[in-house]
Amino acid sequence: MRVPSQRFGNMMIQTLRASNQKISHLMLQMDSGRRILKPSDDPIGGVRLLLLEREAAVLNQYRGNIGTLSIRLQQNESHLDSLLKSVMSTQDLMLAAADGSTTSADLNALAGTLESLKETLVQGTGVKDSEGNYLFSGTLTSTSPLQYDPSAPAGSRYSYAGNNGQQHVVVGHDVTLAANTSLEHMAELVNHLDAALEALKAPGANANDPATRALIDASLGSLTNGVNHLSAQIARLGGAQNTLDLLDQSHEAMLVSNGEAANMVGQLDYAKAYDEMSNYMVAVQGTYKVYGRVAQLSLFDIL
Incomplete structure (x- = not known):
């Protein structure tokens, strides 16, 4: 007669099953390098890991937003810089036109060059990105910022069709930066330039004529304002880029710190x-x- 009973056999099987389960779990831990594979492994540590993972996901989202926004701002800054150079070139030629000693023929010749620059300014204001969105229409990215009415008299043919709304991008905890730029002032600048060109193109144009002088002065005033406005926009974008760089470095450091903390909590010995x-x-x-x-x-x- 054998001693082992069914009860004793069941006890041995349960003991072996529990030990094998422990071995299997240890093998999974060693294969993954993680100490915590399920909440019951370490309830408190599991919660800490979950919080660290969520924070890492948020930080990575911030960094993704920063990368996208940085490219957008660089693109805007490049186009604004080109536009500024064109405005400054226009200003120089308009100053030459304001010289009372400039002959009528020279004024007509200057008008031709200024006409080309005016078209450059209009095109530069209405530039699009690779997806076909207008860069300088505020939040109305599907609308060209400058609308042209050929039936209107010179000085009122151009109007701004965008808005001054801003698209804010989240780049940190309670930190947002504007992603877009509006150029409402360009409509006034181009209108004053257009009105002055009508006078400069006319036969017998005379910069000393009071009416012509008034148009030239108004255009010079708008051009000066344009230089100031564009310079301020470029400076703002440069400052935003610096802020993005600092935030990105901060987020990167936090991710490294979180990774080290996660290793301390969940890494397998x-x-x-x-x-x-x-x-x-x-x-x-x-x-x-x-x-x-x-x-x-x-x-x-x-x-």
């Missing part, structure tokens, strides 16, 4: 895990030996 696995394997082997020995015993052996 391989030496400790190996020791535990060795202990469980020894226990399993011992259990099999005990079960085998007990299974061979009978009541006669005991007696």
Whole structure:
């Protein structure tokens, strides 16, 4: 008669199953390098890891927004710089036209060059990005910023069709930066230039004529305002770029810090895990030996 009963066998099976489950779990931990694979491994540590992962996701989103916005601002700054150079060239020629000693023929010649520059200014204001969106229409990116009415008299043919709305991009906790630029003042600048050109193109144009002089002066005033406005916009974009660089560096440092914290909380101690696995394997082997020995015993052996 054998000693082991069904109850004893079930107990041995449960013991072996529990040990094998521990070994399997340790193997998964060693394979992943992570100590916490499920909440029950370390409830408090699991919560900390979850919070760190969420914060890392937010920081990565901020960095993604910063990268996209930085490209957009660089693009805007480049176009504004080109536009500023064209405005300054126009200003120089208009100053030459304002010289009372300039002959009528020279004024007509200057008007031709200024006409080309005017078209450059109009095109520069209505520039689009690679997706076909207007850069300088405020939030109305599908609308050309300058509308032209050929039936209107010179000085009122151009109107600003955009708005002054801003598209804000989140680049940090409670930190947003404007992604777009509006150039409402360009309509006035181009209108004053257009009116002055009508006078300069006329046969017998005379810069000393009071009406012509008034148109030239008005255009020079708008051009000066244009230089100031564009310079301020470029400076603002440069400042925004500096802010983005600092924020990106800060977010990168936080991600490194969070990664180190996550490693401290969830990284597996391989030496400790190996020791535990060795202990469980020894226990399993011992259990099999005990079960085998007990299974061979009978009541006669005991007696």
